[in-house]
Amino acid sequence: MTAWESFQGRLRQFLERRIPDHLQAHTNASDVMQSAFLSLWRYFQKQERPIQVGDEELWKLLVTIARRKLTDKWRKVLTKKRGEGRVITATDLEVQRQTSFDQFVVQRMDQELVELLEDIEAKINEECQVIVSMRLAGMTNAEIATTLNCSLRRIERKLVLIKSAFSEND
Incomplete structure (x- = not known):
């Protein structure tokens, strides 16, 4: 079973609970989730030798990446733009x-x-x-x-x- 299959449902629910209604128009759980998985994949691609990570550690890593991505999206949306x-x-x-x-x-x-x-x-x-x-x-x-x-x-x-x-x- 792939990481996507294992965690995508849980991660989607996790993100949907954390995106407020007023930001729904600017981002959704799928966008953040895909970006988090892509960042995780890129991280593992950069490693010279395979890293053995358990499901629990992988979940924590995905949640951390997703939270940071969501925070970045919020900042971009809520920042007052000059002019x-x-x-x-x-x-x-x-x-x-x-x-x-x-x-x-x-x-x-x-x-x-x-x-x-x-x-x-x-x-x-x-x-x-x-x-x-x-x-x-x-x-x-x-x-x-x-x-x-x-x-x-x-x-x-x-x-x-x-x-x-x-x-x-x-």
Whole structure:
């Protein structure tokens, strides 16, 4: 009897109990199980001489490999991706009762500040302009991050860049 025949049923049940419902769409027990068996096979192929392993030791090894594979899958699925492949521009945003960066500044600020902002506008990109307009509208960093579908740390980094652009004009 092969290792596959001996352990595949038990390993499938073991993995199915450990995959939460919200991760079912991203992975299933069969994928992890096949990957674990493949890793085990590759391990034994690398050995110069045959290794004698009992059923209990083989089971423990398979479970350990499968757990690690499942943990790696969870990490990949649950990791917050930078930008998630999307670039958000000012025209992509539909924030309620807010206008574009230029319109907001013109309505709220005097002419001297508008000239200063035009100089800075050349130094900061469109995304930073959107963040400035949202901050001027009274949104918190967390609200901005949620609206832009990015991490809070990204917003904080952009605000540091914006502040440095403002301080260069002093």
